[in-house]
Amino acid sequence: MQEFLDAAAGAGLGERLEAVGDALEAGSAAAASAELEAVAGELEAAGLDPSGLRAAAIAARVARDDYGAVLAAMEEGLAGAGPDSGWGEQPEGQMYLQSLAAALVPLAGLDLDAARASAHTFLANFPAVSLPFGDVDERAANWLARLHDSAEVRSSLRDLLVLVGDTWADRHALASEQARRWGAGPPPADPTADAPWMRALVALVRAEL
Secondary structure: OHHHHHHHHHOOOHHHHHHHHHHHHHOOHHHHHHHHHHHHHHHHHOOOOHHHHHHHHHHHHHOOHHHHHHHHHHHHHHHHHOOOOOHHHOHHHHHHHHHHHHHHOOOOOOOHHHHHHHHHHHHHHOOHHHHHHOOHHHHHHHHHHHHOOOHHHHHHHHHHHHHHHHHOOOOOHHHHHHHHHHHOOOOOOOHHHOHHHHHHHHHHHHHHO
């Protein structure tokens, strides 16, 4: 992967790889596909094999400082909580899982435009009198979790949590290990029991409220 990144940078295409990462993270399938195709053509024109483009763009994206800042904040929380506290499953830990999962889920392949449209449909049909009770985000997320269920996306989301952990392990060892724990193992059959998937969708719904 690093060889690919170095070769692209050497060909003057480092910023174009970053643009692919930004397009993937923006979550529009059509826009991301167009950007991937355009940069793949530029890599080929520079004599480089573009087959690793998507993976390299994602790796470069999670290595940026905004992910490092989240891991640094997690490191502080974990250091204060102690090794046997179950921090990752507590509200503070789940808050950080939600932050990471929400950023990673479009990189995993979820079409955010489609998911947002579904969220708007749910919210438009949800009884307005129930909104103050505060559970609309969880109910909408449960509905979206089934409607947009994809074993490939959910598995990729877990792989990306592991990638985040691997990327930042040298600087934030405790936080990196926690990210790996969240991404460990295959996703459960029930999409509503998949914690990274659910936290990502709760974040999406809250952004639309």
